[in-house]
Structures are given as structure tokens and as C-alpha cells.
Amino acid sequence: MSRSFKGLVLMSGSLSSEVDSMESRQAPCCSQADSPALDSGYWQNRYDQGQTGWDRGEPSPALQYWLESGQLQPCRILVPGCGRGHEVIELAAAGFEVTAIDFAPAAIAALRTQLEGRELDASLIQADLFDYRPDQSFDAIYEQTCLCAIQPNQRVAYEARLANWLQPGGKLYALFMQTESNSGPPFACPPAAMQGLFPADRWRWPAALEPIAHPAQLVELAGVLERV
Ligand SMILES: C[S@@+](CC[C@H](N)C(=O)[O-])C[C@H]1O[C@@H](n2cnc3c(N)ncnc32)[C@H](O)[C@@H]1O
Numbered sequence: 001m002s003r004s005f006k007g008l009v010l011m012s013g014s015l016s017s018e019v020d021s022m023e024s025r026q027a028p029c030c031s032q033a034d035s036p037a038l039d040s041g042y043w044q045n046r047y048d049q050g051q052t053g054w055d056r057g058e059p060s061p062a063l064q065y066w067l068e069s070g071q072l073q074p075c076r077i078l079v080p081g082c083g084r085g086h087e088v089i090e091l092a093a094a095g096f097e098v099t100a101i102d103f104a105p106a107a108i109a110a111l112r113t114q115l116e117g118r119e120l121d122a123s124l125i126q127a128d129l130f131d132y133r134p135d136q137s138f139d140a141i142y143e144q145t146c147l148c149a150i151q152p153n154q155r156v157a158y159e160a161r162l163a164n165w166l167q168p169g170g171k172l173y174a175l176f177m178q179t180e181s182n183s184g185p186p187f188a189c190p191p192a193a194m195q196g197l198f199p200a201d202r203w204r205w206p207a208a209l210e211p212i213a214h215p216a217q218l219v220e221l222a223g224v225l226e227r228v
Helices: 022-026 040-048 061-068 086-093 105-117 152-165 191-197
Strands: 076-080 097-102 123-126 138-144 166-178 208-214 218-227
Touching: 040 105, 061 086, 061 138, 061 166, 061 208, 061 218, 076 086, 076 152, 086 097, 086 105, 086 138, 097 105, 105 123, 138 152, 152 166, 152 191, 166 208
Parallel strands: 076 097, 076 138, 097 123, 138 166
Antiparallel strands: 166 218, 208 218
16 A cells, blocks of 8 residues: 555635534534444454454554654654554554553453564553543544544543643544444544534644545545644
């Protein structure tokens, strides 16, 4: 896969008209009526059953692009909903101080085994990310298929956690899942809804989001948001 992004998705001219809309912050973009409880048992079962279509088996090309282009340099970084954590391994190997959270025991165990096998270090936390209260803020967060994996009605709370975990000027390296499906997971993260969720008084948006192919025949839109 190409290491450079192609086919930019330009963001609409004014973000501010959307970010103040309480309606867009409260209304999920998609239905969760038929969704199962997305608790640790649900995700553990997905790992146990081998139903892990999101897992590339290697780091995302978006992460590789950000690293190779120098846009992401060694720092204190958090990976929420890390799964088996191919990106955690890549970041640890590149000299980052990585903290990774996931509440599925199988995900953390697989990641720990990989890290130990490669003699790499990262802080692994098996917990619900909504309960996570770090002592210190982070320089960066890598968000990949966690936002689309939680219930849409948890998104506002998740955005508040992300904003709180990052120090001012910190960067959110985000991959927003695009899907036509009205149910999930993965739940769709269309750009207009994301602009409402990540408001301009807390986040500086890039001029464009850039499409990245996803193994589940889907597309993610990649962009770096700065914590104001
Ligand atoms: C779709 S998977 C993505 C894993 C990884 N980010 C990747 O791209 O390969 C979503 C992951 O988020 C974890 N997760 C979902 N909700 C969570 C929560 N509230 N707290 C901690 N982990 C959560 C799940 O256990 C699962 O491993």
C-alpha cells in the first residue's frame, strides 16, 4: 500500500457553525437500537471466536505515514482501545513512551506477548477506558477503531476523556471509520458528525482528512486534531 495519502476529503469551510450545535453533539449519527451491550465480555468473545475483522495484523499505513513523515515523533502517547496493538508495538519500537488501554483480557494478553517477544516496553492497562484517570497528561493520542467501537451515546463522554487526557497543544491522531451501515460496531463516523463531536473551542482541525483503506472493505478518514 502506498505510504502517501491520496484523495483528500476537504472539510467544510466553517467548522464553527456546526460545533456549537447541541443537536449534533447529542444525536448519535447512527442507530444503536439493535446493538448488543458492548462491554468487555462482548469484545472478549469476539477475540475468542476469531471475529476480529478490524485487525490488519500489522500497523496501519496511516501510522507509518505519520512516523515516516516526521509528523509524529517520540513522545508520551496513549492508545485507547488498543486491541492486539500492532500500532503500540510500532510506537514502542520507535522510542515512544506508550500507554495502551483495553478491557478485553485477550487483547492485552496478545499485546503483552508480542511486546515481550520483541523486548519492547509499554504500559498496558486492562480497564474500561471511561474509568481511566492518568496522573499525567499525554502529548499525543492515537485513536483507531475505538471511537467507532463504542456506543454512539458514549461519544460525547469519550471526546471529553480525550480532551482531558491530552495536554494543551497535544495531538489526536485520528482515524474516523466510514461505513454506510446504520448499525454497528463499527458505527459510522462521518466528517460532519465528527466536527460536531470535536468542537472548535477544544480542537483545531486539519484542512483535510485523508482516506485510508481498512481490511474490512471499509475506509477510514485520517487526520491530526490539535487540542486547543
Ligand atoms: C474494533 S477493536 C479495535 C482494536 C484496535 N484499535 C485496532 O484497530 O486493531 C475495539 C477495541 O476497543 C476495546 N474497547 C471497546 N470499548 C472499550 C472500553 N470502554 N474500554 C476499553 N477498551 C474498549 C475492545 O476491547 C477492542 O479491543
